[in-house]
Amino acid sequence: MSADSEQQSIRCLVAKVGLDGHDRGAHVIARAFRDAGFEVIYSGLHNAPDEIVQAAVQEDVNVLGISILSGAHNTLVPKIIEGLKEYDAFEDTLVLVGGVVPDDDKAELKELGVAEVFGPGTPMEETIEFVRENAPER
Amino acid sequence: MSAEPDHAELVEELLAGKHRALARTITKIENRAPGYRNLVSRLHQHTGDAEVIGITGSPGAGKSTLVDKMANYYRERGETVGVIAVDPSSPFTGGAVLGDRIRMASNVGDMDVFFRSMSARGTLGGLSTATTDAVKALDAFGKDKIIIETVGAGQNEIDIVKSADTVAVLVPPGSGDDVQMLKAGILEIADVFVVNKADLDGADRTVQELREMVHMQQDNTASLATGHHGAGATSGHGADTDAESDDDGESDEETQSWEPQIVETVAKDGEGVEELVGTLADHADYLDASGLLEEKARMRYAEEIRNLLRDDVGTLLEDEIERRGGIEAFAQQVLERETDPYSVADDIIDPLEDCLEE
Numbered sequence: 001m002s003a004d005s006e007q008q009s010i011r012c013l014v015a016k017v018g019l020d021g022h023d024r025g026a027h028v029i030a031r032a033f034r035d036a037g038f039e040v041i042y043s044g045l046h047n048a049p050d051e052i053v054q055a056a057v058q059e060d061v062n063v064l065g066i067s068i069l070s071g072a073h074n075t076l077v078p079k080i081i082e083g084l085k086e087y088d089a090f091e092d093t094l095v096l097v098g099g100v101v102p103d104d105d106k107a108e109l110k111e112l113g114v115a116e117v118f119g120p121g122t123p124m125e126e127t128i129e130f131v132r133e134n135a136p137e138r
Numbered sequence: 139m140s141a142e143p144d145h146a147e148l149v150e151e152l153l154a155g156k157h158r159a160l161a162r163t164i165t166k167i168e169n170r171a172p173g174y175r176n177l178v179s180r181l182h183q184h185t186g187d188a189e190v191i192g193i194t195g196s197p198g199a200g201k202s203t204l205v206d207k208m209a210n211y212y213r214e215r216g217e218t219v220g221v222i223a224v225d226p227s228s229p230f231t232g233g234a235v236l237g238d239r240i241r242m243a244s245n246v247g248d249m250d251v252f253f254r255s256m257s258a259r260g261t262l263g264g265l266s267t268a269t270t271d272a273v274k275a276l277d278a279f280g281k282d283k284i285i286i287e288t289v290g291a292g293q294n295e296i297d298i299v300k301s302a303d304t305v306a307v308l309v310p311p312g313s314g315d316d317v318q319m320l321k322a323g324i325l326e327i328a329d330v331f332v333v334n335k336a337d338l339d340g341a342d343r344t345v346q347e348l349r350e351m352v353h354m355q356q357d358n359t360a361s362l363a364t365g366h367h368g369a370g371a372t373s374g375h376g377a378d379t380d381a382e383s384d385d386d387g388e389s390d391e392e393t394q395s396w397e398p399q400i401v402e403t404v405a406k407d408g409e410g411v412e413e414l415v416g417t418l419a420d421h422a423d424y425l426d427a428s429g430l431l432e433e434k435a436r437m438r439y440a441e442e443i444r445n446l447l448r449d450d451v452g453t454l455l456e457d458e459i460e461r462r463g464g465i466e467a468f469a470q471q472v473l474e475r476e477t478d479p480y481s482v483a484d485d486i487i488d489p490l491e492d493c494l495e496e
Contacts, residue, residue: 007259008169009232034233039257044240051246055239058252060161087158138165 010038010135012063015052016045017080020070029065029098032124038063038131049076053083056093062135068099073109081113092136096127142173149180152279157249160279164254167271178271184278186435188220189422191283192298194324195308197290200334202241204308204405204414205287209251210244211408211415212283218250220276223287224265227257234258238287252276258289265289265297270442273301299327300441303431304421306330306414309348312340319351326355328398329421332414336402345400352398396424458486 014030016023023045033040041059043052056064064084066077077097084090090113097109098118106117115134118127145166151159163181166174191208193201202223209219223238236255245251256269265288276284288298298305307328319325331348333341399417403410425431459465468482 006170006172008171009257009259011165030235034228034235035231037228037231037233039227039234039236039255041236041239041255044237048247054247054249055253057157058161058254059239060158060165089158138162138169138171 008138010063010131011041011059011061011138012038012065012131013041013043013052013056013059013061014065014067015043015047015055016067017047017049017052017076018068018070018072019046020068021045022069023067025069025098026067029067029124029127032128033131036128036132049079050083052080053087053089056084057087057089060138061093062138063094063096063131065096065098068097068101071100073097073099073101074105077109077114078112092138094131094134094136096131098122098127142176145173145177145180149177152181152275153184155279157252160252160275161254163275164272167275168256168259168268170268174271178274181274181278185274186277188273188277188281188284189304190273190277190286190302191418192286192288192302192305193308194288194295194298194305194327195290195332195334196310196313199290199308199310199313200405201287201290201308202238204332204334204403204411205238205285206242206244207405207408207411208285208415209242209253209283211411213245213248213251217282218280219245219252220273220279220281220284221251221253221287222256222269222272222276222284223253224256224258224269224289226289227259232259252279252281265295265301267445270301270438295324296327300438303425303434304329304418306332306418308332308334309344310335311338311344313344319347325351329396330414330417331398331400333400333402334405336410337404341402345402348400352400355398394424394428396421454490455486458490462486 012033014026014033016026026042030040030042041055041061043055047055052064052066064080066073066080068076081090081095084093084095095114096116096118097114100120101109101117109117116130145163148159148163148166152163163177165171166177193205195201205221205223209221212219221242223236225234225236225238227234234257236257239253239255242251242253245253254272256272258265259268265286269286273284273286286298286302288295305327307324307330309325309331311333331352333345333348335341336345399420401410401414401417403414405411422431425434459468462468468477471477472479472482
């Protein structure tokens with residue numbers, strides 16, 4: 001193989017935003033993404049929206065997966081999207097939300113620019129497939 | 139190759155200080171995207187000002203935590219910092235979990251610490267080949283200090299000397315007996331040893347063992363002039379003599395050399411970081427004053443040219459093999475004892491040799 005052959009890799013940031021202290025789900029999804037051949041950046045617990053924006057911009061990820069269980073998605077997700085726009089990073093980042101989100105809020109998040117919301121019990125393959133099909137190219 | 143994009147606009151934005159452009163540049167370098175070579179060559183003339191520090195050591199030695207504290211220290215002095223953290227990738231899927239960002243707690247929200255995770259993408263030596271080019275991007279962007287944190291791979295992870303001016307090797311307390319200290323590899327490349335987690339039992343003993351090792355090594359390499367630590371004699375300043383005597387060091391005529399220093403830190407509390415940063419600066423001064431910095435850069439560029447050419451020639455040969463029916467066909471012929479690998483190689487390379495000799 002030539003060293004110059006292109007090596008595109010899907011890069012995902014898995015982020016826990018806000019105050020909830022449960023990241024079992026984030027670990028599981030990080031592992032599943034890894035096994036799917038993605039490069040996963042895990043940013044740890046208790047991130048503030050601007051920390052996530054900073055990480056997403058610097059790491060130049062194709063996919064940003066935000067995990068929220070606290071119910072604060074309506075305040076936190078818009079801040080993240082705003083931040084991405086500020087750095088011209090919103091257009092080519094696939095934003096996903098995972099966690100417990102009521103249907104009404106789901107529609108609202110999608111209107112804001114979230115590509116998909118994955119609730120509890122979503123099969124891992126479904127999420128991976130969605131990422132494969134929708135991750136913007138770099 | 140002439141149809142490839144030259145990324146002039148991206149370079150312009152990077153030089154103008156746009157974080158997004160820097161991030162995208164590194165992605166293109168990592169992906170070896172079309173035209174990435176043009177991109178890197180455009181950056182080259184803007185590089186050469188940053189101080190490049192390599193941090194290596196076994197998994198769990200505390201590299202990320204230490205890097206976080208160092209970055210914080212430099213920031214407090216008003217310097218900007220770039221960090222590249224390399225993590226291992228799966229040999230099976232190519233996937234990776236890059237988790238060193240979690241440790242960057244002291245610098246969250248500070249965009250002037252540009253932290254980028256890289257996957258090793260299968261390269262040996264714990265350092266992705268793209269890392270050196272990514273360093274150039276950070277350098278051209280204007281970062282004062284660039285820290286490369288390697289994969290915590292282990293004993294033979296020595297690629298870092300090809301990318302960094304100063305190499306710090308983390309040695310946690312109790313990491314083996316004194317025979318480990320005799321072995322070749324990672325311990326030979328250190329300009330600075332960091333006994334991190336110095337609050338743990340056994341730290342003193344590790345420091346002692348390192349000290350003995352350094353002295354033995356210094357006696358051996360003095361006459362060998364292996365290049366890495368310079369071709370000096372043993373009379374350099376040492377950790378237990380007078381580490382801060384740099385001014386005397388310069389009057390030491392040509393005999394001055396760098397003896398690897400040993401620094402103790404407790405990264406999680408930031409203890410010893412100031413001393414470490416000072417020692418790293420001493421080494422940078424030493425490189426500068428001795429002319430070694432330039433020599434290292436020259437060697438690095440020579441190696442880079444060689445690597446590029448090797449890649450290019452490799453690609454040419456791959457194409458030629460394809461034209462002749464593919465490597466599988468050759469392998470089959472060898473398997474059937476119609477020919478042998480050496481003859482095949484000769485057949486393929488001979489026309490090229492003829493071309494070049496004309």
